[in-house]
Amino acid sequence: MYHHIVVLTGAGISAESGLKTFRDQDGLWEEHRIEDVATPEGYQRDPELVEQFYNHRWEQLNDAAVKPNAAHEALARLEQEFPGKLLLVTQNVDNLHERAGNRKLLHMHGELGKGRCPRSGQIFTLDEPFGPENCCTCCIPAQRLRPHIVWFGEIPISMDRIHDELELCDLFIAIGTSGTVYPAAGFVDIANHHGALTAEVNITAKEPHSLFHLHYQGKASEIVPGVVD
């Protein structure tokens, strides 16, 4: 029936795995102002605060209790079993999709556990938390690694590839995202414009001005397996 699917996930798909979302009650932004921890200016102003913010989230992600939930597992099954083309784009910086088994995956906002050389842009998998001693090995003198995270005002990763897939897909599904952050929030518009069926899964009711054709209200771990199967 469908030949080309793009799935977009947001923090809501990881909520039931025990990871805080951004804008729900006691969300991540409740504790910090976005400007202080998720902008280049905030990092310039106070790198230690920003490093603490990401080190804390990396620790939280590595807590034994945090693991992929049924929604992540359903998307991994979809990748295994769907005969057409599938691209999973996530705004999330956690590794729960990989741990569930997805490989055709794009982290458009970067990844926890990875650092980036501010000079060369080279990406490093971290073997220790961010700090003044955690430096690149690609420059002389070595540069302090920054979080491999796309902050506000920075350009998300693989935008051209994502746009191409949105223009070609015949089904676009957004799961657990508030649709407040661009350019991800605009993906539904592109998919609609190119004739795709658009659906969203969210624990809250459909927004009054929602652009999605279909809205499945409920917990991702309960809805997504049914949508996939």
Ligand code: BV8
């Ligand atoms: C860009 C990394 C140009 C950090 C993130 C002024 C100055 C500069 C830029 C702007 C500006 N005004 C507007 C902008 C653009 C800006 C923007 O959109 N701002 C917003 C606040 C208005 N965007 C940017 O700056 C982007 N860059 O524009 O560059 C450009 C672009 C394209 C091409 C050329 C140039 C960069 C944005 C990336 C910022 N970085 N993350 C980090 O992770 O620490 S964004 C951050 O928000 C996260 O990545 C997160 O993924 C993202 C979106 O949040 P959600 O995932 O949706 O999470 P949220 O908590 O909001 O919602 C959770 C949802 O789940 C809710 O709906 C809830 O109901 C639901 N839910 C909860 N539980 C469940 C559930 N659903 C189902 N089941 C459940 N159990």
